[in-house]
């Protein structure tokens with residue numbers, strides 16, 4: 001292996017510590033802690049684990065955690081009514097509805113009901129529009145975490161060629177928008193892309209968000225490139241990313257491991273977005289780019 005390992009766990013710990021300090025200062029100024037409400041419908045085991053760890057991380061960052069666990073047979077109207085209550089609750093700065101929702105519930109209708117200024121997941125179309133047009137909104141946590149790792153490793157990204165593999169609303173598209181805003185030249189690849197290795201041959205930055213275990217091969221990667229692996233795939237060999245780590249790490253300049261790369265940054269960025277939401281709602285100044 002020649003690539004430098006990008007330690008997302010350490011970067012996430014540093015970010016969480018900074019957010020925690022700023023949350024304490026916010027509480028002194030505003031007379032209340034920033035508050036994050038997490039809604040879990042049903043008992044999906046993976047979602048339960050995520051919700052529990054989000055709650056713990058929220059409290060550890062000196063914020064208030066409000067957990068709402070609803071039964072799997074909750075109907076749409078009750079879920080919408082809860083979102084409305086959280087929208088109106090002054091102690092709640094951020095609202096996150098854990099996905100996937102049980103069959104029969106309309107996730108789009110629920111997500112678009114969240115007040116865009118409390119939408120710390122950044123999934124509301126208003127926030128997608130703000131990102132696309134360069135306005136201040138909330139950016140989905142996973143691509144934002146990738147951007148922070150890239151900035152930390154490369155500094156100014158201006159002029160670099162970036163290939164984002166995947167065009168989902170929660171990872172690929174916002175990632176491409178963020179890199180465009182950083183003045184990268186961005187290519188978005190997807191399942192209909194022809195000759196992906198040809199595109200990767202020119203990429204200084206590769207972000208893989210495909211959902212296929214070990215999909216990106218080392219001999220596709222430009223020597224010295226920075227490779228960010230968003231993938232989380234459960235296989236018989238354990239948790240693996242969307243990049244074939246062994247072969248890519250012998251060519252890349254730097255690479256994120258799975259686990260311990262992008263994953264830990266996602267929760268840290270959720271806390272960061274909640275902190276930003278609290279400041280905006282309370283009218284307390286904060287230099288969000290400096291967090």
Ligand code: NDP
Pocket residue numbers: 142165166167168169170171172189190191192193196208209210211212230231232233242262263266
């Ligand atoms: P989606 O399934 O929504 O999107 C996958 C994308 O990959 C699609 O745009 C699809 O193209 C594209 N794709 C599929 N096959 C190919 C191919 N052969 N060549 C090129 N592109 C292809 O996944 P998500 O964006 O939600 O997630 C991507 C990965 O990231 C998953 O492994 C997921 O588990 C992980 N993830 C990790 C998070 C974290 O915190 N670390 C958070 C969120 C996701 P098309 O649009 O044409 O179908």
